[in-house]
Every structure is written in C-alpha cells, then in structure tokens.
Amino acid sequence: MPEPLLDIRNLRIEATSYPPGEPPRHVVLVDDVSVSVEKGKVLGLIGESGAGKSTIGLSAMAYGRGGVRLTGGQILLNGRDIREAPVGALRNLRGKEVTYVAQSAAAAFNPARKLMEQVIETSLAHGVMPKAEAEARARSLFAQLGLPNPDTFGDRYPHQVSGGQLQRAMTAMALCPKPDLVIFDEPTTALDVTTQIDVLAAIKRAIHETGVAALYITHDLAVVAQVADDILVLRHGKKVEYGSTDHIINRPEQTYTQALVSVRSIDHVEKTAAKPVLTVSNVTARYRGTHFDVLKNVSVDVAPGQTLAIVGESGSGKSTLARAITGLLPPTSGRITFAGRDLSRDLAGRTKDDLRELQMIYQMADVAMNPRQTVGTIIGRPLEFYFGLKGEEKRKRIQELLDQIEMGKGYENRYPAELSGGQKQRVCIARALAAKPKLIICDEVTSALDPLVADGILKLLLELQAQQQVAYLFITHDLATVKAIADKIAVMYKGEVRRYGSKTDVLTPPFDDYTDLLLSSVPEMRLGWLEEVLAHRKMESAGN
Amino acid sequence: MKMPLSALIGLVLTGLFLFVAIFAQFLAPYPIDSAVGGVWESPSSTYLLGTDTIGRDILSRLIYGAQVTIFVAAASSILAFSLGAILGFVAATKGGWVDQVLSRLVDLVMAIPSLIIALVVLSVLPLNLTVLILVMGVLDATRVFRLSRAVAVDITVMDYVEAARLRGEGGGWIIFREILPNALSPLVAEFGLRFIFAVLFISTLSFLGLGIQPPLTDWGGMVKENKDALVYGKSAALMPAMAIAALAISVNLVADWILSRTTSLKGGRGA
Incomplete structure (x- = not known):
C-alpha cells in the first residue's frame, strides 16, 4: 500500500464557546477522527451543519477558525506532523502544498482586481513559478475547467462572470500552484442544480487530470458520491462510518448513514382536486x-x-x-x-x-x-x-x-x-x-x-x-x-x-428543453450518475 | 453575569450624583445664595471646598447646581430620545416622501452648529427652564433621529417585519414591538453619550450667560463665576469643572456596561 499523502490520526479539536448570559463552556468539535488520503484520491467529508466537517477540512492546513484549538492527535502531511509545526513552516505550506476552495466564490474574490491576478497570486507569493509560467498554467486550467475563452477569461473582473464560472475560477486558483492537496468546502452548495452539474464535472475532471488529492466537504451525499473515492460520514464531531463510496452508498451499515442515503423517500400520492382556492x-x-x-x-x-x-x-x-x-x-x-x-x-x-x-x-x-x-x-x-x-x-x-x-x-x-x-x-x-x-x-x-x-x-x-x-x-x-x-x-x-x-x-416525458435540463441535473444517489448524464448530453448534442 | 469593576464604579458614582441631586435641600450645609464667608477662601473645616467670588459656600452651590444640571440634561435627553427615535422609526418604516421630508429637515438643522442655533433662539425667547429644555431637546433630537433611522432601516428589511406587515399590523405595533426592542441597545448606549453632551451643552450655555439664570445655578455657571480665581491660583473654578468631568465619566461607564450587556442578550445583534 502506498504511503498516504494526508494521514489524520485520532484528531481532537476543541473550542471555548461563550453562550450569552452563561459562563464560557468548553466544547469538543471533533473527537477521535482518523482518515487518510492517498495521492490522486478524493475523500468526501459529509455531515449536517455542526458535524465538524469544515473544521476537519481546515485542520489539514493546521488551521483553526477563531478560538478553535487542535488539541490532540496527529496530522501527517507527506509524513511530517504539521499540528505542532511553527507558524513560518505553516505559512509556507498553506497556499503551496495545500490549497482551499471556499463555498462562496463571490465573497472570496476581490471585486476590484482582475481574475488572472488573483488566480496566480499564491503561486507568485510562494515563488512556485515565474509570472509568465503561472499565467500560462492558469490559462490551461481555465480550458481544463471548461471556462469560455480561456485565453482572455483572466482579464475579466469577478462581477463580469457568472457564479458557476467564478467557482471554477477559484478551483483554478487552488490548482495553480500545483498543490499536493486541495480542500473543497461545499463548492457547489450555493449554485443552481443546472450550474452545479457543470462545476461538479469540471472539478472532477481537473482533479483527475492534475492528479492532486482532495478533501471534498459537503452536506449532499448524492453530490459527494459522484466525486469521492472514500467517504467519511460525521455527526456531532464523531465518525459515524468511513469506507469506500461504493460501500457507503450501496451498503451503509450505520442507521444514520442509511437514513442519509434514503432521505426524501416520502411517498406522496397525487391528489386531484375540486374548485381552486x-x-x-x-x-x-x-x-x-x-x-x-x-x-x-x-x-x-x-x-x-x-x-x-x-x-x-x-x-x-x-x-x-x-x-x-x-x-x-x-x-x-x-x-x-x-x-x-x-x-x-x-x-x-x-x-x-x-x-x-x-x-x-x-x-x-x-x-x-x-x-x-x-x-x-x-x-x-x-x-x-x-x-x-x-x-x-x-x-x-x-x-x-x-x-x-x-x-x-x-x-x-x-x-x-x-x-x-x-x-x-x-x-x-x-x-x-x-x-x-x-x-x-x-x-x-x-x-x-x-x-x-x-x-x-x-x-x-x-x-x-x-x-x-x-x-x-x-x-x-x-x-x-x-x-x-x-x-x-x-x-x-x-x-x-x-x-x-x-x-x-x-x-x-416528452419534456421541453429547460425542464429536461433541470430534471436531469438533480444529483442521484448512485455511483456513476454524473458520467451517465454527461455522456447522454454529449450524445444528444452530437445527434442534433 | 458578573459586573465588571468599571461598571460598579460608574454605577456607584452615578447613584451618588443622583442622590445628591434629589436631596440637595437636605444635604447642602449653607443656603444657595447667601455670602457666608470671605471671597475665595481656601477649603477649611467650615467651608469644605472653600468659598466663591462673593463668599458663597462652593460645596452648597455645587450640590444645588447638581440638581439643576442633572435635571435639565436628563429632561432634554428624554425629550430628544422620544422625539428623535419615534420620528426616526417612522421615517424608516414609511419611507418615500415622509422619510425625505423628515430627513432633509434634520439635515437642515444639523447643517448649522447647534451652539449657534441655541444662542440665537435663546436670545430671542424668554429665558426659563422650560424653554431651555425644549431648545436643547429638539436640537439633540436630530442626532437621535439619524441614529434611530439608520438602525431601523436595517431592521425593517427583516422577514419578521415583513411577516408583521403581511399580518396586517399597524405602524404602532411595528415600531414599538418589532423594531424598538431590537434597536434598544444602540439607543441606550447613545442615551448615555447624549446625556453627557447635554450636561456639557447646558454648562456651555450657562458659561456664556444664556443658560441657567440666577438665583439658580449650575456647574457651567459656577465655572464662569469663578474663572478669575484661576489667575490667583485658587481652586474655586476647578471644583465645578471636576464635577462635570466626574459625572461624564461615571455615566459613560454605566452606558458601556449596558451596551455590552444588551447586545449579548438572547438573539441580540451581537450574539
């Protein structure tokens, strides 16, 4: 078995919360979680809000949001423990070896600067490559991510492109410095389903072609099933189930996972009705x-x-x-x-x-x-x-x-x-x-x-x-x-x-074009759905 | 929640000032307006803080002055807040031309330094406590209007205000039950500040001779009466000035504490 790129062992993360009118309380956000990601693989972190998935994601950069402390366990990146690493070493690691894609691209870009400047910023800051090379790499990433006019895309400002395009631009930003690991934190949650499918496909292809490892954080099991090799199901900061995507989706063992997989199984018989109200x-x-x-x-x-x-x-x-x-x-x-x-x-x-x-x-x-x-x-x-x-x-x-x-x-x-x-x-x-x-x-x-x-x-x-x-x-x-x-x-x-x-x-069916697009874009809770839809769409457009 | 030391000090001092103001008649050792000693006597066991420019006991005058100063400042601040907050909320909820008219009127008043307006108005009108309070209250209401309108504009776009509108609620419920409770903490903090500005304002007016008129006195007037003492190295003018400063600081300490407390209340803005 190859050495894992990221190996988190018995991670424990704590914080102090200040509930109004009460004495400060000590809370454990993540308790005894162990996961590992190999090179070129994608690990999905899934759970409801407050399950600790983003906290674990950020810990892969040895980063904790305000007041959060990494108090136990090991975070091994390429074999060295970064939990206790000095700040200088971490600064060199963040944005170079590990990069991050946030949920809201619109809030993450500086509206006053062109996309290209921002996409290559970290590569230049870390001295990974000279400016001309970084720009060339950014353009090839734009093309890989299916962005329109990849050669001139970088000259636009964030407000001149759509939400889905902006999310892909941020993915390009994360991939530009050739990192070992990319953390995707709910990258498609804020997008419409019809846009989500494009971004999802672009991210999946980019991960595959660049060969990076990735942590994919989301609350939508159907989405993560399309991109991840392994899935870790979290609840209240604890591991519920950890296994291959096939295992989690098709043969979940824990009741919580089963509930997540079978969600929206309400049987509703359609009612026909009398006079409208x-x-x-x-x-x-x-x-x-x-x-x-x-x-x-x-x-x-x-x-x-x-x-x-x-x-x-x-x-x-x-x-x-x-x-x-x-x-x-x-x-x-x-x-x-x-x-x-x-x-x-x-x-x-x-x-x-x-x-x-x-x-x-x-x-x-x-x-x-x-x-x-x-x-x-x-x-x-x-x-x-x-x-x-x-x-x-x-x-x-x-x-x-x-x-x-x-x-x-x-x-x-x-x-x-x-x-x-x-x-x-x-x-x-x-x-x-x-x-x-x-x-x-x-x-x-x-x-x-x-x-x-x-x-x-x-x-x-x-x-x-x-x-x-x-x-x-x-x-x-x-x-x-x-x-x-x-x-x-x-x-x-x-x-x-x-x-x-x-x-x-x-x-x-038969559907009109828009309804068809809308319906076929809803992620289904099974493996290979994304490929099927894309292949189907390609075939149709080739037929036309 | 534990009360911070600064708030405790502020509360005790503010309480002391209020106590003195309310019971001035019983506390003052000498009458307000009779010369009981020599001119500018130094503090002694007979005259704890010395005597003033015509030999009146400074401590007694400070105590009576506290009554007038605090009463006028409080009354004008309360007037400013009732007027400013209600009009500010109305402007924010109604919008449109109501908002335009009110806001432009306030701009107009604020464009002229308030001290100058006050001096002009007070030199025309009869000088008594009611007029003084009204003029100060209305001038200060413009500042409160600005603040409460800004705060309320943020609140009126919340879904719960829309829900109240859809329910058919009238302006009264929306202003007093939906908006006011959520706007209270910045307003309370502002009240502390405004009260202090009112103390300074009335002191300034009195110093310029257009404020409190004899036989009553206030701290600003006392500074004016005794300002020449400074030349002779006497402490007479410093006493009322220090009283003003002490009141300002102690009320501010309390306002700070209230602000930090109310913002962390259940679901408040800061929570």
Missing part, C-alpha cells in the same frame, strides 16, 4: 423604477388540500410570484382570485380576512422571527390579532399549536435563539397555522435545513395538510422536495411558466 391569471409584474418584467403572464391555481410546487433556478421569478400574491409587489396586470373573491393588488387594499387566510413561511426561520419575542408571543400574536383571544384561552390554543408541530410543553417562554434550526421552522409553521389559513406560501422552507431535519418538516407539513385541508404554494429549487410533496408543478424560467400541470404530467 387561489387562481392567478395572466399576472405580469415589475419592480418599481425598472422596465423589465420579472413575471410574464403567469397563470397558476391551487385547490384546498393541494400542493402546488413552483420550481426554477434563482432569478426565475419564483419568489417574485409569492410577493405578487401576498401584495408586497402589486402586479402591473392580471388578476388574483382567492377564496372566491378578487384580491386587491396591493397590501393596503386587502381585508383582515384576506390577510389571515393567506399566510407565509420563510426560508430563513432565524430572521422570520423577532429575536426579542418569545415563542409564546410569536405564536400568540396572530391569535390575539385575528381572533381576539386572551389569557387562558390564548395560552391553551398556543399549547395546542405547539402540540401540532410536535414540540410539546415548555417552549412558550423560550426565545428563538434557544431553538434548533428545525424547531425554529416549526414555530414559523405554527405561527402560520394560528391564523387558520386557507393557503400557506412556503418559500424555500427546507433549503436552509439539514436533510434529515428537512424531511421531518416536510412530513409535518403533509400531515397538517391532510388534517386541515390547507393548500400550499411551495416554492423551491430542490426537485427531490417537489417529488416528495407536490400535487401540481409549475416550472418557471426567466419569469415565465415553462411547464405546468399535475405532478405526473410534468415529470413524464
């Missing part, structure tokens, strides 16, 4: 002071007890449609009928009942709740405001709602900061339910959550729908979620509805 007809809208329609002639409807999923990539107008329906962005033309009555275009013209029966749940539960109000106040306010409930009556109803969202007793007096991500989203659901709505608009409600938690939220939403016959307008970019819960689907692209109908109709 919400009808949007020919709605066109634009933002004030602009001359560009962000919604063009959109017509959709949804019936009681039904879920209409609006899918599309960012910028497709999905959230704008929600704003038009809620009255935050009055449409320039078109009609919105709700519960048998015409809805006023803007918020000010709507009755209290209009507002009550149309509720909204947001993507980020953190900012959707006032941090200075207790859960009791947050849920209690709609009860008081719409139904005039007070005192004991209100308290009883709050408890009822908390029971419905499966949170039980003792939560009324907590503040949002004292809840977990999933609990926060549940409280937002309870706040919407408190108004006894006929329609709830769910704007990406699960995209900020870890897969297992998101699953719980979706199941809860479906249960509540079955009990109360509330309709959902479910905005999402995640097609797996759509398959799990939708009765009807509208595919949006550039402000238009491209495809609309019942779930089976929309998801059954």
Whole structure:
C-alpha cells in the first residue's frame, strides 16, 4: 500500500464557546477522527451543519477558525506532523502544498482586481513559478475547467462572470500552484442544480487530470458520491462510518448513514382536486423604477388540500410570484382570485380576512422571527390579532399549536435563539397555522435545513395538510422536495411558466428543453450518475 | 453575569450624583445664595471646598447646581430620545416622501452648529427652564433621529417585519414591538453619550450667560463665576469643572456596561 499523502490520526479539536448570559463552556468539535488520503484520491467529508466537517477540512492546513484549538492527535502531511509545526513552516505550506476552495466564490474574490491576478497570486507569493509560467498554467486550467475563452477569461473582473464560472475560477486558483492537496468546502452548495452539474464535472475532471488529492466537504451525499473515492460520514464531531463510496452508498451499515442515503423517500400520492382556492391569471409584474418584467403572464391555481410546487433556478421569478400574491409587489396586470373573491393588488387594499387566510413561511426561520419575542408571543400574536383571544384561552390554543408541530410543553417562554434550526421552522409553521389559513406560501422552507431535519418538516407539513385541508404554494429549487410533496408543478424560467400541470404530467416525458435540463441535473444517489448524464448530453448534442 | 469593576464604579458614582441631586435641600450645609464667608477662601473645616467670588459656600452651590444640571440634561435627553427615535422609526418604516421630508429637515438643522442655533433662539425667547429644555431637546433630537433611522432601516428589511406587515399590523405595533426592542441597545448606549453632551451643552450655555439664570445655578455657571480665581491660583473654578468631568465619566461607564450587556442578550445583534 502506498504511503498516504494526508494521514489524520485520532484528531481532537476543541473550542471555548461563550453562550450569552452563561459562563464560557468548553466544547469538543471533533473527537477521535482518523482518515487518510492517498495521492490522486478524493475523500468526501459529509455531515449536517455542526458535524465538524469544515473544521476537519481546515485542520489539514493546521488551521483553526477563531478560538478553535487542535488539541490532540496527529496530522501527517507527506509524513511530517504539521499540528505542532511553527507558524513560518505553516505559512509556507498553506497556499503551496495545500490549497482551499471556499463555498462562496463571490465573497472570496476581490471585486476590484482582475481574475488572472488573483488566480496566480499564491503561486507568485510562494515563488512556485515565474509570472509568465503561472499565467500560462492558469490559462490551461481555465480550458481544463471548461471556462469560455480561456485565453482572455483572466482579464475579466469577478462581477463580469457568472457564479458557476467564478467557482471554477477559484478551483483554478487552488490548482495553480500545483498543490499536493486541495480542500473543497461545499463548492457547489450555493449554485443552481443546472450550474452545479457543470462545476461538479469540471472539478472532477481537473482533479483527475492534475492528479492532486482532495478533501471534498459537503452536506449532499448524492453530490459527494459522484466525486469521492472514500467517504467519511460525521455527526456531532464523531465518525459515524468511513469506507469506500461504493460501500457507503450501496451498503451503509450505520442507521444514520442509511437514513442519509434514503432521505426524501416520502411517498406522496397525487391528489386531484375540486374548485381552486387561489387562481392567478395572466399576472405580469415589475419592480418599481425598472422596465423589465420579472413575471410574464403567469397563470397558476391551487385547490384546498393541494400542493402546488413552483420550481426554477434563482432569478426565475419564483419568489417574485409569492410577493405578487401576498401584495408586497402589486402586479402591473392580471388578476388574483382567492377564496372566491378578487384580491386587491396591493397590501393596503386587502381585508383582515384576506390577510389571515393567506399566510407565509420563510426560508430563513432565524430572521422570520423577532429575536426579542418569545415563542409564546410569536405564536400568540396572530391569535390575539385575528381572533381576539386572551389569557387562558390564548395560552391553551398556543399549547395546542405547539402540540401540532410536535414540540410539546415548555417552549412558550423560550426565545428563538434557544431553538434548533428545525424547531425554529416549526414555530414559523405554527405561527402560520394560528391564523387558520386557507393557503400557506412556503418559500424555500427546507433549503436552509439539514436533510434529515428537512424531511421531518416536510412530513409535518403533509400531515397538517391532510388534517386541515390547507393548500400550499411551495416554492423551491430542490426537485427531490417537489417529488416528495407536490400535487401540481409549475416550472418557471426567466419569469415565465415553462411547464405546468399535475405532478405526473410534468415529470413524464416528452419534456421541453429547460425542464429536461433541470430534471436531469438533480444529483442521484448512485455511483456513476454524473458520467451517465454527461455522456447522454454529449450524445444528444452530437445527434442534433 | 458578573459586573465588571468599571461598571460598579460608574454605577456607584452615578447613584451618588443622583442622590445628591434629589436631596440637595437636605444635604447642602449653607443656603444657595447667601455670602457666608470671605471671597475665595481656601477649603477649611467650615467651608469644605472653600468659598466663591462673593463668599458663597462652593460645596452648597455645587450640590444645588447638581440638581439643576442633572435635571435639565436628563429632561432634554428624554425629550430628544422620544422625539428623535419615534420620528426616526417612522421615517424608516414609511419611507418615500415622509422619510425625505423628515430627513432633509434634520439635515437642515444639523447643517448649522447647534451652539449657534441655541444662542440665537435663546436670545430671542424668554429665558426659563422650560424653554431651555425644549431648545436643547429638539436640537439633540436630530442626532437621535439619524441614529434611530439608520438602525431601523436595517431592521425593517427583516422577514419578521415583513411577516408583521403581511399580518396586517399597524405602524404602532411595528415600531414599538418589532423594531424598538431590537434597536434598544444602540439607543441606550447613545442615551448615555447624549446625556453627557447635554450636561456639557447646558454648562456651555450657562458659561456664556444664556443658560441657567440666577438665583439658580449650575456647574457651567459656577465655572464662569469663578474663572478669575484661576489667575490667583485658587481652586474655586476647578471644583465645578471636576464635577462635570466626574459625572461624564461615571455615566459613560454605566452606558458601556449596558451596551455590552444588551447586545449579548438572547438573539441580540451581537450574539
């Protein structure tokens, strides 16, 4: 067996946290984790947020974010322990032997400097190669990563290229100084599925062609299955399972891994329905002071007890449609009928009942709740405001709602900061339910959550729908979620509805080009999926 | 949470100043306005801090002066905050022309040095405590308006404010229940600062003769009365100046502590 390039043995990482109003607490972020990566191999680190995957990734550079201490074990890079290495040696190692690709390329590039300068910066700073050679290497990397016009690409500024291209430029930056190891920290998480697949393919090819070793950190098992040779599953800073990708995906042993692999397996039978509760007809809208329609002639409807999923990539107008329906962005033309009555275009013209029966749940539960109000106040306010409930009556109803969202007793007096991500989203659901709505608009409600938690939220939403016959307008970019819960689907692209109908109709071929691209870009939880899709696309484009 | 030493010192001193201000009538050893000794006597057991330019007991006048100084500064700061914060929040939540009109008006007032406006206005209006407090409060409200508008603009774009709007809540609920609790910590810290500026402002006005009028007195006025003592190496003018400095520092220590405490409150901005 060849000597591993990176060998982490019994790593232990600790930090001191300062919870508000309490004495500082000692926390163990990573506990007794051992992994190794050989030259030319890719190790996937997977786990939910707070599992310690980024912390382990950064430890491969012997780096800890503020307050984080590497307290135990060994980190052997090319056979030497870098955990106790002096700062000078580490400075020489970072950016030369080990490089890093961050999640948000947009935030990682300096907007005032051209891409080329930034891509070759580390190579020059470390004296790896002269400037002309570095530029030539960068251009060849641009070509390898499938960037358009590789010879002139470097002359552009970060704002002149798309998000997916920027992410690839950062990969080029990491590969430029010919490192031994590259750490990819969620490189595709912020991208749309249709872009993600290109970036994923580019990264995979670049890793293969340059022969570097890589750590690939993500929370999406389907993505990591496409690029990694081995996978380490983490939870709460501890190893859950470690093995080859084939082993983890096809024969997981631990229950947690099994749950991750089988996530989104909700069986949802499509419901056909009677008279719609919400009808949007020919709605066109634009933002004030602009001359560009962000919604063009959109017509959709949804019936009681039904879920209409609006899918599309960012910028497709999905959230704008929600704003038009809620009255935050009055449409320039078109009609919105709700519960048998015409809805006023803007918020000010709507009755209290209009507002009550149309509720909204947001993507980020953190900012959707006032941090200075207790859960009791947050849920209690709609009860008081719409139904005039007070005192004991209100308290009883709050408890009822908390029971419905499966949170039980003792939560009324907590503040949002004292809840977990999933609990926060549940409280937002309870706040919407408190108004006894006929329609709830769910704007990406699960995209900020870890897969297992998101699953719980979706199941809860479906249960509540079955009990109360509330309709959902479910905005999402995640097609797996759509398959799990939708009765009807509208595919949006550039402000238009491209495809609309019942779930089976929309998801059954023949597809239009865009829907096909969108559907085939959703990573599937099996090995070799990426190659299949790419080969298929190549064949099709060759046939045309 | 353990209270830092600096906050404790600040709290004790501020408390002492307040106590003296409230119970001035009982604490002062001599009346405010009668000459009880010689001119500029040095501190002695009879006159703990000496006597002033016409032989009045400086300690007694300092104690009465504390009452006036702190009362006027507090009243004008409270006025400035009620006015400035509410208008600032309204401007931030309403936006559009309401915001434009209010903001430009504030710009207009702020464009002229406040001391000059105050001198002009006070030389026209009758000089009494009410007018003084009103003028200082309104002038200071412009600074508070700027701050609270800036803070509130950040908060109004949060989803929870949008959720409240979609629920149909009126302006009152949005301003006082959604925005105010989240804007409180920078405002409280600013209150400490503004209070001190008000103390300095009233002292300045009195020093220039347009502030507190005899027979009442305040610390700024006392500095003015005794400034000639400096030439003769007497400490009379230093006493009120030191009182102003001590009050400024102790209130600031408390404000700092409140700021660090409220920002780390549950889910606050700093948490």
